[in-house]
Amino acid sequence: MAVTDEAITKIKDMILSGELSAGDKLPPEQELSEKLGLSRSSLREAVKALEIIRVLDVRRGDGTYVTSLEPKLLTEAMTFIVDLHQDKSILEIFEVRRILEPAAAAIAAGRISAGEITALRATMADISEATSVESLVEHDLMFHGLIAGAANNSYLASVLDALSSGTVRARIWRGLTQEKAVDRTLAEHAAIIDALERGDAELAKALVTVHISGVENWLRQAL
Amino acid sequence: MAVTDEAITKIKDMILSGELSAGDKLPPEQELSEKLGLSRSSLREAVKALEIIRVLDVRRGDGTYVTSLEPKLLTEAMTFIVDLHQDKSILEIFEVRRILEPAAAAIAAGRISAGEITALRATMADISEATSVESLVEHDLMFHGLIAGAANNSYLASVLDALSSGTVRARIWRGLTQEKAVDRTLAEHAAIIDALERGDAELAKALVTVHISGVENWLRQAL
DNA sequence: TCAAGTGTATTGGTCTGACGTTTGCGCCGG
DNA sequence: CCGGCGCAAACGTCAGACCAATACACTTGA
Structure with a gap:
């Protein structure tokens, strides 16, 4: 050596x-x-x-x-790596997300605070069909990040964050905006927030699954 | 910069x-x-x-x-990082595993081949209360790795592999063997294999959840 | 003819020593 | 007591030299 x-x-x-x-x-x-x-x-x-x-x-x-070696730091390192894998098999990455995100939402439903709900709603303000792709990506990342964060597990949040790295998301959104899918996404996000607010873990989980699957299916036929 | x-x-x-x-x-x-x-x-x-x-x-x-940039390579890099985070919050890592492993098993149940079932059974041969910790860890890693592999998603397998890095597992097994938990683990593994063989996704998922939770609970009270 | 061995050019691996740049912190003066 | 100056410490970068492993073409012997 x-x-x-x-x-x-x-x-x-x-x-x-x-x-x-x-x-x-x-x-x-x-x-x-x-x-x-x-x-x-x-x-x-x-x-x-x-x-x-x-x-x-x-x-x-x-x-x-x-360094502090906090899980959060795992994200940055992992993101760097995942970024380079982006084109390889986005679908596989999405499959993992489809497992983790609904689970995170289910956990979050039981413990999310009023403040976090407010923050979630805030990510949706000022978004319309005219919003720039960069802004959409940013708000989307924040939305999913907040839910992962509300699940109160730093590793879960980190892994999820890395798998959803900005680079990958940007490409997807770029495609989605061309199909006027912003409204649909906003509606889905809103429904998820409502379920979380009511503490309905089952519904939140299902809604997130549907949400992720929607993008996944679009992606599948787009490739 | x-x-x-x-x-x-x-x-x-x-x-x-x-x-x-x-x-x-x-x-x-x-x-x-x-x-x-x-x-x-x-x-x-x-x-x-x-x-x-x-x-x-x-x-x-x-x-x-x-490099080929295959998902498999993500494992090595991630493992290195996770190794250093081991003591920080093994429980959080376990929580993520408890989400991913059952999901992997459920997916695997539908598509696992006879050869993979044989390989799974093989990991259990020659294991007894007297087996060395190193050997136990190796076989355990192989068992879980095979299931993740059967789910046919390289990223899922990689992330799972990284989260289950040898270093962490070694410590846990060291503790478990002191409590003569080898038999129980073997029995659980056997039940999981049977469910996979029958293609019973629901059962496989539940069994894996129970299996992981068992270790998790032991860990929780051990800390 | 072909295979094994050999030699050389290429390329990464390591070291030494020098100098630039930034930062922390003690000293000094107001 | 406090703010600014200045030095020492520590990282950042570079240049050049030599070592070591590898690839590949060449030679040689079967």
Whole structure:
């Protein structure tokens, strides 16, 4: 194994063993490279790799720190990866979403707060057939993100968020807007919010399933 | 933005734009660094980062290639990340598994082949109270992996695989074996296989839910 | 003729050392 | 007490050299 990969493993192990904890500052590159027995350049490659998956947080002029390792950070790393897989098999990704989103909605139905309901409704304001694609994507992401968040499971929210990365969604919306599907989407969103507000988990779950399936079917015939 | 991060973005964009496709060979580091306008050392950091998330495949003495970008590769990258999150909130991860695994089993029930059933049964052979933890983990991973695989959705299998990373499972099994829970697990696995073989999606789904929940509950009181 | 072995050019792997840039923080003066 | 200055620390980047593995063409022997 190359020295750089060894370094990656060693740093990972230091975190797993507790020698390094969330928020801890690593020794300076110079010092750490000596400790791990490799050059600074090689160590930097290792650090960069760990940085991109949000394990390390490098602050220029200050030092390198272990991130909080919160599930939320999993999203960013995963999104980056999923983005590159977008064209490969959007349908498979949608199938996973069709499993997770309804489940998230069902869980959310039992515990969602009035404030979150308000926030959900807010995502639908100012949306019309004339709204730009970028704005639609943004609001849609927020809508689904809020529901996932209301399910009170950061990992669920993260995975879902990653699978619904903006890039993928943008393409889909671009297609959907050409079919004047904005109204239908808004109506479905509204129905979902109502079900959540009433705490009707079964209905919320069904509505979300239908909602996702609708897009999925459109996508299936569009490909 | 730092030159290294720019390079990461540029390479990513080259893949997204189609300038680079799966399997393509990148220019030599020397040449690519000039093209992107940065030093070789900095470029190498970018390449290393993309390598760890399985976007690039670097072969010493040969060249650097774009990976197949198959969903399967998502697993490895995600596993690495999830491993580091293990202690944080295993319960949340389990909750996601409890959503996905039953769904996977339900899908699998309709399409699983005789060969896959045989393979599933094979994972249970030679297992007893005396089997080593490592072996138990390996067989357990295979069991769940086979079901996810039978659902015929690579992303589903990948996400599930990542969430069930070996490290996490090892700890759990270590605890379970201390409570002589091997027999019970085997019995549950057997029941799941039977349901799958009969194509009973509802039952398979329920059995898997129960199975996962059992471990989840043990975990909840163990923490 | 073909297969095995060999040699070389190509390409990534690693190191060293230098210098630029940013940031944190203590010191100093108002 | 507080704000600004300045130095030291730490990351960012680069250049150049050499090592090591691999691919591939070439040679050689069966």
